[in-house]
Amino acid sequence: MRALIHDPEAPAGLRLDTAPDPVPGPGQVLVEVRATALNFGEVKYLAAQRQPGEVSGWDAAGVVVQAAADGSGPSVGSRVVTFGWSGGWGGLRVVDVDELAVVPESVDLGAASGLPVAGVTALRAVRRLGPVVGRRVLVTGASGGVGRFAVQLAARAGAWVVASVGSEARGEGLIELGAGEIVVGLDKVTDPVFGVLDNVGGQQLAQAFALLEEGGSAQAIGKASGEATTIDFEEARIRGFRTSIEPFFVGPKFGPDLAYLVDLLDKGQLDPQIGWRGDWSRASEAAKALLARKINGKAILDIT
Numbered sequence: 001m002r003a004l005i006h007d008p009e010a011p012a013g014l015r016l017d018t019a020p021d022p023v024p025g026p027g028q029v030l031v032e033v034r035a036t037a038l039n040f041g042e043v044k045y046l047a048a049q050r051q052p053g054e055v056s057g058w059d060a061a062g063v064v065v066q067a068a069a070d071g072s073g074p075s076v077g078s079r080v081v082t083f084g085w086s087g088g089w090g091g092l093r094v095v096d097v098d099e100l101a102v103v104p105e106s107v108d109l110g111a112a113s114g115l116p117v118a119g120v121t122a123l124r125a126v127r128r129l130g131p132v133v134g135r136r137v138l139v140t141g142a143s144g145g146v147g148r149f150a151v152q153l154a155a156r157a158g159a160w161v162v163a164s165v166g167s168e169a170r171g172e173g174l175i176e177l178g179a180g181e182i183v184v185g186l187d188k189v190t191d192p193v194f195g196v197l198d199n200v201g202g203q204q205l206a207q208a209f210a211l212l213e214e215g216g217s218a219q220a221i222g223k224a225s226g227e228a229t230t231i232d233f234e235e236a237r238i239r240g241f242r243t244s245i246e247p248f249f250v251g252p253k254f255g256p257d258l259a260y261l262v263d264l265l266d267k268g269q270l271d272p273q274i275g276w277r278g279d280w281s282r283a284s285e286a287a288k289a290l291l292a293r294k295i296n297g298k299a300i301l302d303i304t
Helices: 040-044 109-113 116-128 145-156 202-210 233-239 255-266 280-291
Strands: 002-006 014-018 028-038 059-066 079-083 092-096 100-102 136-140 160-165 179-184 193-198 212-220 244-247 274-279 298-302
Touching (some): 028 040, 028 079, 028 109, 028 280, 040 280, 059 109, 059 116, 079 092, 079 255, 109 255, 109 274, 109 298, 116 212, 136 145, 136 202, 145 179, 145 193, 193 202, 202 212, 202 233, 280 298
Parallel strands (some): 160 179, 193 212, 274 298
Antiparallel strands (some): 002 014, 028 059, 028 092, 028 298, 059 079, 079 100
């Protein structure tokens, strides 16, 4: 099959070449990939996580060409969106049946391909905050893939969303997605928040943690800043009330949550926020733009 393989000498570490066809196990389907998404984390840490010649790729959508041998999962010809920690950047992908959802004909496969990691991460992180109806929720890195889904889903859950971005330009479109207010950084945020969905890490996560109100919590989702986070818990004790912070882990079995997000997409109640789309022969261009923060939302590659 054709595939985007990791080549340390190629631009952005990506080269369109050939790779062996994957072979599905009993509880897996074989999917002909039609579209895939690039995520900041998999691009930024590609060289650290992949050997030369390996096929990475977390998100992909396409059509089932071989059903699971054990009879589980969708039938041949079904349109699906899939998740896995590798293989999404190939023309064919093997995927466990509990890591996919069927996509109706009314939904574009390219739009669906951007849902798995960013969409499910945002959905599960919002859930970890607990009930947020009428409460202030801060989303940092709100202009990125996870951030833009988090703004929409937190607002949908009834929260007043404070969307933090790196520049005024990066905040474009966030009010339309449901943000109650947009801030550049956190220096001017003084009112407490019930929940934090942090995609930045470093000093900004420490600042966000200090904004939590009694009983509030923070989800440390990403580390786009590349910085380690230092939190003064003595300062937190002096404030005199309980708050919490935890590293977010998305977990397995994306299927049901993907089905929920696909349904929202189908009903026009979720915007996939595609900031860049092109043929997979332009993958290195997309990867460079993503790392340079020139893409708001998702980068989608069409597999041709």
